[in-house]
Amino acid sequence: MATSRKAAKARTRQKLLDATLKVLHRDGRSGLTTGRIAEAAGVAQPTFYVHFSDMDDALTEAADLVAQRMLERLRDYRANLSMGSPIELVRAAFSASVKALVRDRKLAELFLRHRRDAGTPLGERWAQVTQRARLDLVRDMERWGLQTSLPDLNIYAEILVGMTLAAAEGVVDKRIEDLDLMLDELAHFTVAGLQAGVARERPAAPPMGAPGPD
Amino acid sequence: MATSRKAAKARTRQKLLDATLKVLHRDGRSGLTTGRIAEAAGVAQPTFYVHFSDMDDALTEAADLVAQRMLERLRDYRANLSMGSPIELVRAAFSASVKALVRDRKLAELFLRHRRDAGTPLGERWAQVTQRARLDLVRDMERWGLQTSLPDLNIYAEILVGMTLAAAEGVVDKRIEDLDLMLDELAHFTVAGLQAGVARERPAAPPMGAPGPD
DNA sequence: TGTACATCAGTGAACGCGCGTTCACTGATGTAC
């Protein structure tokens, strides 16, 4: 076989990446060492350096792996959103996002714990996932014509992502036992909140492009 | 002076605690060493061990310090909540909580970043702060008589805390520039969502204490 | 008040440990002929 050596190397690399996430989950960032990673992968410690230039390199790849899995799941779930009443649609969107996050509990814990670790590959990559979610939400809301009724869609994206992550944290931390009930409440709460935002009288806002009051 | 030596020791201790938070903010958990803490505090490195038995000891104290400051501010702000319309009240509550969190931006970043570091003093103490907020919210909602209309107040506490932390993160990460506008929207969104939850027809729930369907 | 002694916060120097990193080497896999 022309690729058996290559394939074996790829397998070892994958074992090291999986081991990185496993040790990171078990021992936390400060307990993450090349020795423990190699041990968890079943290889000698210097083997780590056959595949990665240093710890940051491995962490970057591992973070990409997680981010990619999360985004793939999000895409899969969202692709299956069938139309229906606003409440059904919003509920399905929450359900998709929360389930994409918490399907693998260890991954969810890792993601939630390190999503704000600024200056590390984990924080940087994973912050991209939530930022992506915010942008998708703004686009969705624009498609529903909300940008003419609401003052700043970014604010609403912030709120919706916050609620989604709260639901995911509630599940991961086992404070929420009945996810379906929570999704029901989230959907009704959100639709009512958005409708109220649309219906509400506001101080006249200048049309886009017009000079502000100052 | 009978207490000058004691007082000097207490001052050094405080300098070390402040330095711990400073280095933690600057270099992250993995860059936090007794040497850097001592350097930032302006003392020799072994002095660290005059005041703390080890790093975990110092981290626990530092985490308590931050948690205490946060809870104090929350209490102060909430004590000044004046009555008014539901929207004014809810807005004031959001405003109080978000401002308590973000008044000191470095503290806010530290808190948000390490609030889920399970197994570390930071995660444990700071998770208590959000848990405390959830319990306070449930109590508030009970006082407003919502427990007879909503299926599970814990779900709503989860949602409200999630929105509060989302607003704080938006401010700290500078995605939210106009906090007052966000607070307006949050208040209207929340009141409409809660009112809809109260008004909504639900599948008959058994009264408290009654046996469930299974 | 003055003196002699006790206390103790803070320190410089030293130590061992675990870690990241390097390197020469091995032996299985792949390739040229």
Added chain:
DNA sequence: TGTACATCAGTGAACGCGCGTTCACTGATGTAC
């Protein structure tokens, strides 16, 4: 197909470094008389 050579993933051993931790010591502060 067989042989001789090249490649290279993986390894054991060794190294230096920074860290946590200890300890004998200093000198300023406090106390007893």
